[in-house]
Amino acid sequence: MLPNTYILLISLLSSFSPLIIATLNLTLPHQHPNPESVVQDLQRKLNVSVSRRQMLGVSEKDQTSCLTGNPIDDCWRCNLNWGSNRQQLADCGIGFGREALGGKGGQFYIVTDSSDKDAVNPTPGTLRHAVIQTEPLWIIFSTNMLIKLEQELIVNSFKTIDGRGANVHIVGGGCITLQFISNVIIHNIHIHHCVPSGHANVRSSPTHYGWRTLSDGDGISIYASTKIWIDHCSLSYCTDGLIDAIMGSTGITISNSYFSHHDEVMLLGHNDNYLPDSGMQVTIAFNHFGEALVQRMPRCRHGYFHVVNNDYTQWEMYAIGGSAKPTLNSQGNRYTAPSDFNAKEVTKRVETDEKEWTGWNWRTEGDMMVNGAFFVPSGEDLGLEYAKASSLEPRSAGFIDSLTVNAGVLGDNGDNSISVSYPGFNGGGGGGGEGGTTTTTTTGSSSAGMGSGNSNSEGDYFNMIFGSGAPPPPSTSIIFSFLIIIILNITFTTIDQGALLSL
Template sequence: MEVSVKLFSVWSMLIMAMLLLSAKALNEKDDLVQSRNVETEKLQSLKNPLMATRSKGASSDHAVDNPEEIASMVQMNIKNSTERRNLGFFSCGTGNPIDDCWRCDPNWHLRRKRLADCGIGFGRNAIGGRDGKYYVVSDPSDDDAVNPKPGTLRHAVIQDRPLWIVFKRDMVITLKQELIMNSFKTIDGRGVNVHIAYGACITIQFITNVIIHGLNIHDCKQTGNAMVRSSPTHYGWRTLADGDGISIFGSSYIWVDHNSLSKCADGLIDAIIGSTAITISNNYFTHHNEVMLLGHSDSYTRDKQMQVTIAYNHFGEGLMQRMPRCRHGYFHVVNNDYTHWEMYAIGGSADPTINSQGNRYLAPLNPFAKEVTKRVVTTGKWRHWNWRSEGDLLLNGAFFTPSGTGAAASYARASSLGAKSSSLVGALTSDAGVLTCKRGSKC
């Protein structure tokens, strides 16, 4: 009897142990299945972010069929935002934000209009002919200023629709009369050697959204007292023109970039009569007296709205004065290289606000021309004008005479981009002027 009880106890313990092992195995299997289900759900959710919503019975009427397309659209929007000027995929890392935006793309010639997204400063929103078709200039002649031939530069710039104007080959264009432009035009000389010289030059009058890039503009003459066409439907009598390289008159959203200018009858670039939202960048100025005038006259108060950015330019050999000469308005002179002047670099009258930041000023040997600034006044009113030098590199005895109370609001209106260290000016302006660009390679 005692043996039977012991055997029964042993069997009971064995059965209980087997039951416990079985239960544990089932639990582990359930845990494993549940774990795998969770992992599967996670993988599915990674492949399709809408899976969790769909599994809860939510409506799928607005589900995205092609998430890759949406991602591509987002990336495009990012590229088109202000972040486009950060150093990105095509960047050489030169530090020049305009050049870093487009120059390192070996297929720049297939994406020319990308340039319109690379503007800086007060004229950064100038889109030129970005939204239009390409127009190829194949004929350098300018035989008739009233009825220009198709294929000529004059025929291109007067059209009343956006155009991105390029050139079929190298050419010298000698204009008989002013080249009067229409709105929403880009003149793009990249990839060829284009000179506008020995005749009239460019007039931007009462229009908007113009980009001028990659032109050699020199030896401009006085012309006028003639009929000139300004649009497909209008031509009129033009009095004597001053002979400026580029004359900006009552216009806005203008960007003049990477041109080489010299030896014109009047100014190389003038902006007057209420012009504003202008950027003058990466240009190479040489051999000229009165380089740049910004403002019509001391009495023309409409120019108080004027805002001009002058950035990354090289003011080189043979220059005398007006780099620029300002009247009313707000002027940001930033990261330019001044290697030559005979009289002075920056001048003004009529209470302009001049914000000079991160420039390199190399004074001439003449001991009486060391001062960067010149105020064209005969009274002490200039002491109230807001002119400042911030982070400029002053060499060979150069000195900048500041003035004004340093009003924050005035300098805010004369600030258009972040200045870089003046020690970088040499690199920032090393390629100022017309670039040598070849198709299929970086420019």
């Protein structure tokens, strides 16, 4: 059996020799060859926005102004007619996920039905029907919605889920899965109370559905996917991670989001032995890590991680953890330690001897340490980096209040007409007690900016906009690259099993 496996592997490898070279060099599709240049580009954009704010003399107390110094928000919120130009958002990305197009150039799809009755044959007008389509779509909502999923919501490439103008909550089975896809933007959505689902057929495209095993219950699960941008979301109360990215995913930005009420917040990397994750590159910017969080903000394995201008107001064990020699670049964050004397350290090298992690490149620059918090740097240029961080006035961290003032779903502190309570959980917004009953209230008619309607006609769900400008479908080279990774993984597993059987 094993010789046949070798023959098949060699045939496939020789067919895709250019891709094999890339794989063996542990590169991934869309992995940036110079991550430091991406960091510098983000800092340039940040400095421009902050300088504009200072030049115009915007008050720190003026939280309604679009000029917060946050380069993402200042890019689109300063346009008073953003509702008629929603797709401008796709031009506002920063960091490693800045190239995520989402549904830019495609049609608008208006979600008018909050139900999720059939994961194989979704009803037109539902979110599930929208996200499985093959063409680029900019998905918006006709009104406030609580969408209780029965199974994982498997999203296809080139989709934007845009919750602006409506109060949208996604809860239930599996929540959002991004698997073997690219170019997705998720913006302004509440995601919470996500639980495992599976042992069922779920549709992933108009022409394909397949059997799903039991999911972990992540809020957003990113699996072997690229060019992903998650912005202005509020995440809490999920069974496993709030956001997990694994299996060679890269080109990801997580920004302006609010995380609360969770243990293992964010996992970036499959396992310490999965070497393709060495190409993982993730930007974590302008987020607020809030109440009742324990650890993994994030927990990294292989790859490069830029953690910039986030506000850490609570953790119980540690804020940032890692193993398998990740590169961690921490800049301009505010770390507020808990009162527990044993949990003051921001960083944690997970199950790794100090002799190993002293060579890891973990940098701190301009970070603000509050209430006894301390960051333990490491790496080759430790002395230079530490001296630079110690002598540098934490000016960038001084703008944390304005940069993160709108973290989470926009307008979340205003009229919230949806309330959710589940047995065994506190309320969706952090209130309530144990053992509550399921209650759902949906009121108001907040327009999503592109009309609404309850008709079952297909024309009510789609509105054409610059259809000819839609981006091309994902390159087949991406698919082949992921295929090679999978083949190598399966083959090595088969060899290991064969070796065990021969013992």
